[in-house]
Amino acid sequence: MTELSGQGIELVIPPTPEFLQLVRAVVGAAAGLSGGASSPLDPGRVADLRLVVSEAVTNAIEAQGLIGASDRIFICCRVADDHVVVEVVDHGPGFDPDSLPELPDVETPERLHYESGLGVALMRRLSDEAVVESGPRGTTVRLTIRSS
Amino acid sequence: MTELSGQGIELVIPPTPEFLQLVRAVVGAAAGLSGGASSPLDPGRVADLRLVVSEAVTNAIEAQGLIGASDRIFICCRVADDHVVVEVVDHGPGFDPDSLPELPDVETPERLHYESGLGVALMRRLSDEAVVESGPRGTTVRLTIRSS
Amino acid sequence: MQIHVHRRDLSWTTSDVDPAGVVLTVLGDLDMAGAPSLRQAVVAEVANGFRLVVLELTGVDFIDSVGLGVVVGALRRLRSHGGDLLVVCAEPRIRGVFELCDLDRVFDLHIDVETALSKRLAA
Amino acid sequence: MQIHVHRRDLSWTTSDVDPAGVVLTVLGDLDMAGAPSLRQAVVAEVANGFRLVVLELTGVDFIDSVGLGVVVGALRRLRSHGGDLLVVCAEPRIRGVFELCDLDRVFDLHIDVETALSKRLAA
Ligand SMILES: Nc1ncnc2c1ncn2[C@@H]1O[C@H](COP(=O)(O)OP(=O)(O)O)[C@@H](O)[C@H]1O
Ligand SMILES: Nc1ncnc2c1ncn2[C@@H]1O[C@H](COP(=O)(O)OP(=O)(O)O)[C@@H](O)[C@H]1O
Numbered sequence: 001m002t003e004l005s006g007q008g009i010e011l012v013i014p015p016t017p018e019f020l021q022l023v024r025a026v027v028g029a030a031a032g033l034s035g036g037a038s039s040p041l042d043p044g045r046v047a048d049l050r051l052v053v054s055e056a057v058t059n060a061i062e063a064q065g066l067i068g069a070s071d072r073i074f075i076c077c078r079v080a081d082d083h084v085v086v087e088v089v090d091h092g093p094g095f096d097p098d099s100l101p102e103l104p105d106v107e108t109p110e111r112l113h114y115e116s117g118l119g120v121a122l123m124r125r126l127s128d129e130a131v132v133e134s135g136p137r138g139t140t141v142r143l144t145i146r147s148s
Numbered sequence: 149m150t151e152l153s154g155q156g157i158e159l160v161i162p163p164t165p166e167f168l169q170l171v172r173a174v175v176g177a178a179a180g181l182s183g184g185a186s187s188p189l190d191p192g193r194v195a196d197l198r199l200v201v202s203e204a205v206t207n208a209i210e211a212q213g214l215i216g217a218s219d220r221i222f223i224c225c226r227v228a229d230d231h232v233v234v235e236v237v238d239h240g241p242g243f244d245p246d247s248l249p250e251l252p253d254v255e256t257p258e259r260l261h262y263e264s265g266l267g268v269a270l271m272r273r274l275s276d277e278a279v280v281e282s283g284p285r286g287t288t289v290r291l292t293i294r295s296s
Numbered sequence: 297m298q299i300h301v302h303r304r305d306l307s308w309t310t311s312d313v314d315p316a317g318v319v320l321t322v323l324g325d326l327d328m329a330g331a332p333s334l335r336q337a338v339v340a341e342v343a344n345g346f347r348l349v350v351l352e353l354t355g356v357d358f359i360d361s362v363g364l365g366v367v368v369g370a371l372r373r374l375r376s377h378g379g380d381l382l383v384v385c386a387e388p389r390i391r392g393v394f395e396l397c398d399l400d401r402v403f404d405l406h407i408d409v410e411t412a413l414s415k416r417l418a419a
Numbered sequence: 420m421q422i423h424v425h426r427r428d429l430s431w432t433t434s435d436v437d438p439a440g441v442v443l444t445v446l447g448d449l450d451m452a453g454a455p456s457l458r459q460a461v462v463a464e465v466a467n468g469f470r471l472v473v474l475e476l477t478g479v480d481f482i483d484s485v486g487l488g489v490v491v492g493a494l495r496r497l498r499s500h501g502g503d504l505l506v507v508c509a510e511p512r513i514r515g516v517f518e519l520c521d522l523d524r525v526f527d528l529h530i531d532v533e534t535a536l537s538k539r540l541a542a
Contacts, residue, residue, distance in 0.1 A: 010160035017329035112372035115365035165452035260495035263488035
């Protein structure tokens, strides 16, 4: 399915929020369990990994919800010597990550009207690499977290 | 891949014991999270499910270890109204579940020489259905746990 | 539901502070699955006339952008009713997520409920 | 490693019992990943001359057939050196796995270390 799908851990879940905690647990554990070798990531980077993956899967669930797509969401996680790569694949409507609206300045009163819109920024800030491939048939987000 | 692979949760892991705990966590959580609906299984049956799945995956890891097969092991879990079905697929050498040796009577001293050989019996005792499809290219174990 | 929200009237704890205050202690993972419970809890307190909510996040194991969104929404709701929201959060990992999103410039993140309330009294 | 094994000499606890006794308290999941640590711990105690091992499984969260196999192997090892193994396990779920395999006919499953030792003294 993807260039990663031949290695590491894979997880397929229904597109509902109840499974987010499970995804974080699996990815966090996989990052700590590279088949006997020790983890490339310290606990802080594992926490970052859990957060960015959670953001990506949340977006995948939201995107499929928008168009009522009940397809399951695919997550795979490959652990290398000094980094972890996670891919999240959905069948939502797709989007252009380069034309997302900006949030108002954080100290203005208008900012409080925005309860969303922080996920992609968090992914970009915490990942060493965040690649989005998106089209009308769905989105693949590939996140790389290196040891700090 | 299998008749179940279109639904529920799927997990693919490297064939090493470090991942057993993760498999139990995923299957236990999946049984409790049927996409918003409540679990068909009470906590005791979820514990049974975790045990039989752990036995099946342990055997899959052992079997692949015997022939040095590094293929990953596939686990899927489908949650229905009143039961959970789990399938474990390995690429080990296969076996005949109907011609396993019997253990000596539990109260004889010889019994203490057997540190293994209880897994398949446990799976059969705790599952409502345990189906083994096995051949030289691998084994699929399908375990059904009903609400008690 | 992946979170639990416990409530405790402030009037019950100390008479020095706003009697229309309440502490909401959140336990669990504040993500897309847990956020709705907290949102509902805040809506209910405001509807019941409470104007000071102390959000105690020390027992939160995980927070993401959806969880942050609920905290932002809670502040807006309280302010629009002339009230206020105080956030208590001792865990560096959770504080770090607020900081990453510059939300520490919107909320003071207090170490414990007592500190939050005493700073408010001093202000 | 998914389990921790803590050791405590019995001679240290009470002078009434076999001074060559040791309590091994196991914490975690006793499965194919955890079993080797326990097996090694028992082998080491026997090699060091201990002849009574009390296996304290109350902190075990999960046991499967591999875990049971290690307990059976531990009993055989101790008996073959003229020693004995006592199993302490209060948790019904863990006791249930022993019972499913009829291993409660091989081991008495004691409620706590004190009961295990006093039954042994009485015997
Ligand atoms: N996987 C995806 N599929 C489709 N659209 C997406 C996806 N991920 C993000 N988006 C779009 O990008 C927007 C911004 O995402 P994000 O920064 O995570 O904020 P939020 O999801 O809270 O709105 C979303 O509102 C959505 O329109
Ligand atoms: N997935 C499998 N592939 C190949 N052989 C298997 C598999 N599962 C079980 N077996 C065979 O059946 C035997 C009995 O299995 P089991 O009752 O689980 O005991 P144990 O695995 O402890 O020996 C194993 O020793 C092995 O030879």
